[in-house]
Amino acid sequence: MVYFALKITGNLTGVDNLQPRGGVDDPDHPYLFKLHCENCGEVSRRHSCVMLSEEVPLPSVYGKGSVNLVQKCKLCDRVGTVKMISGFGKPLNHSSGECGRYVRIMIFECHGLAPVEFSFGGVWKAQSRKKLLEIDLSMGEFNDFNERVHVTDLKAKFETMRTFGRYGDRYLYSPRIDGW
Ligand SMILES: [Zn+2]
Numbered sequence: 001m002v003y004f005a006l007k008i009t010g011n012l013t014g015v016d017n018l019q020p021r022g023g024v025d026d027p028d029h030p031y032l033f034k035l036h037c038e039n040c041g042e043v044s045r046r047h048s049c050v051m052l053s054e055e056v057p058l059p060s061v062y063g064k065g066s067v068n069l070v071q072k073c074k075l076c077d078r079v080g081t082v083k084m085i086s087g088f089g090k091p092l093n094h095s096s097g098e099c100g101r102y103v104r105i106m107i108f109e110c111h112g113l114a115p116v117e118f119s120f121g122g123v124w125k126a127q128s129r130k131k132l133l134e135i136d137l138s139m140g141e142f143n144d145f146n147e148r149v150h151v152t153d154l155k156a157k158f159e160t161m162r163t164f165g166r167y168g169d170r171y172l173y174s175p176r177i178d179g180w
Contacts, residue, residue, distance in 0.1 A: 080112030
């Protein structure tokens with residue numbers, strides 16, 4: 001079991017607090033990424049889509065419970081799982097983006113697979129001086145020249161969390177090592 005933090009950064013002009021439309025733990029926000037098979041090294045050709053509200057049962061060989069994705073590697077047939085862990089993300093604010101600091105928005109608990117190549121799908125939101133804006137980032141950036149709102153230089157990465165783990169019914173980690 002490996003825990004990956006999805007971290008994003010980008011330049012926010014005229015807006016602050018970029019996050020999925022319903023917040024970082026929006027149950028219906030689609031997170032899109034490819035999967036790297038840890039058995040044979042193959043990277044899936046298509047993006048997979050997971051969201052908090054869509055759960056599937058864990059394959060019985062792995063035990064009981066549910067995850068957000070069960071996927072079989074097309075090359076070696078190994079089955080892997082991805083489970084989203086809510087409650088540890090925060091919006092990207094203007095000052096973090098300005099100095100290129102990455103902010104964690106979601107954690108993924110993965111078995112046999114590693115997430116790679118995140119794609120900004122779904123509807124995002126950010127606060128301008130006047131109003132809350134809905135933002136489409138699927139082209140990699142957002143520009144509203146009338147409102148003077150720009151979201152550019154978007155980047156995302158998955159980082160292995162070194163101290164995150166489950167202890168009984170709680171998740172614990174060291175913010176000093178894995179960041180807030
Ligand atoms: Zn494989």
